[in-house]
Amino acid sequence: MSPIIYSNIRYFFCILLTGFVIKFVDDYIDREKDYLIGQKNIFNILDDNILPYIFIIYSVACYIDRTTAVTLFLASFSLGMIHDFTAKMPTLLYGYQESIILIALSVLIIGIKDMLSSLLIIASIHLIDDLIDVNKEIYIKKNWAFLLGKVETLTLSIIFFLLSVYINLYKTLMVLIATPLVVYIINLSLTKLENCSGKEGIKYV
Amino acid sequence: MFSKFLINIIIVLFIFLLSYALGRRVGKKEGYKEGIKSAPLILRKNYQKTGKCPICGQNLNKN
Numbered sequence: 001m002s003p004i005i006y007s008n009i010r011y012f013f014c015i016l017l018t019g020f021v022i023k024f025v026d027d028y029i030d031r032e033k034d035y036l037i038g039q040k041n042i043f044n045i046l047d048d049n050i051l052p053y054i055f056i057i058y059s060v061a062c063y064i065d066r067t068t069a070v071t072l073f074l075a076s077f078s079l080g081m082i083h084d085f086t087a088k089m090p091t092l093l094y095g096y097q098e099s100i101i102l103i104a105l106s107v108l109i110i111g112i113k114d115m116l117s118s119l120l121i122i123a124s125i126h127l128i129d130d131l132i133d134v135n136k137e138i139y140i141k142k143n144w145a146f147l148l149g150k151v152e153t154l155t156l157s158i159i160f161f162l163l164s165v166y167i168n169l170y171k172t173l174m175v176l177i178a179t180p181l182v183v184y185i186i187n188l189s190l191t192k193l194e195n196c197s198g199k200e201g202i203k204y205v
Numbered sequence: 206m207f208s209k210f211l212i213n214i215i216i217v218l219f220i221f222l223l224s225y226a227l228g229r230r231v232g233k234k235e236g237y238k239e240g241i242k243s244a245p246l247i248l249r250k251n252y253q254k255t256g257k258c259p260i261c262g263q264n265l266n267k268n
Contacts, residue, residue, distance in 0.1 A: 149229060155222040159215055166211050 010064050015174045017061035018069045019182035022076045024054045037136055040190050068171065071110055071118035078102040079119065080126045113167060120164035121175050127157035 027034070027041050028051070034041035042050065061069040078099040089098050107115050127144055131153050134145040145153045164172045248259040256265045 149226070152222060152226050152229075155218055155225070159218050159222065162211055162215050162218070166208060166215070 011068070011170075012174050012178065014061050014064035014068055015072065015171075015178045016181065017057050017064075018072045019175075019178050020186070021054055021058045021061065022073060023182055023186055024050070024057075026076070026080065039136060040187070042186065042190060042193070045190065045193050067110060067114050068118075071106065071114045072122065072175070074102060074106045075115065075118040075122040076126075079123055117164050117168035117171055120160045120167065121172050124157045124160035124164060125175070125179055127153050127160070131157070 024042065028043050028048075031041050031043040035044060058069065058073070087095055089095055091098060093101070103115070103119070130144040130146075131150060134143055134150065148156070161172070251257070252259050257263070258265060
């Protein structure tokens with residue numbers, strides 16, 4: 001195999017594995033919310049038994065390309081996973097303080113270009129995800145499409161995406177291909193797991 | 206060339222976003238005020254036409 005194709009496939013796998021990790025951790029944090037609104041969640045089927053596998057997947061992703069894996073995960077954690085920006089976190093800091101410190105530290109350690117491109121593409125995906133889920137999360141009201149408005153969310157998402165393309169076209173395209181793949185594979189495996197275990201995806205144990 | 210084109214699109218989208226968001230918020234406030242002012246008139250008009258009380262729904266012109 002040509003080295004260029006090999007390096008591209010390696011990079012794509014790194015982003016794909018990081019995508020799985022992000023989705024799993026996001027599901028873990030949102031498991032109670034998903035139970036309330038009746039959305040499928042892997043942790044409501046398999047309990048907490050798959051937590052160690054998340055670390056294995058993330059280790060492999062970091063081995064392939066540590067900068068991409070770390071920046072994508074930190075960006076998604078600081079933007080999407082913190083539920084309430086005004087709530088106190090286990091670190092005794094408020095949500096927004098934790099986010100700012102995390103972003104500042106990663107910019108200092110990793111570099112502004114890599115971190116900014118990851119932040120922008122993750123923000124874009126997060127906004128699109130909110131836009132898709134706006135009807136399901138109508139009672140939760142922690143949805144950007146609800147807070148800003150649908151057209152504003154869509155426009156902001158496009159702006160973030162274009163800025164990400166401007167900074168790093170290669171990474172943006174790879175993330176763009178990997179994201180629907182991650183969602184498709186997880187939904188497929190959820191349906192199969194539901195059939196095997198006989199549990200309903202919305203049942204919270 | 207491509208990056209210049211991209212920056213131009215981003216600026217246009219940003220201007221669109223600002224004006225749309227501002228217009229929507231101003232329009233919502235104006236609409237709310239207009240609605241409050243016109244609601245009694247509309248209720249009165251319906252009451253005069255149908256003879257139905259707008260509060261309890263009782264029909265006043267039974268004959």
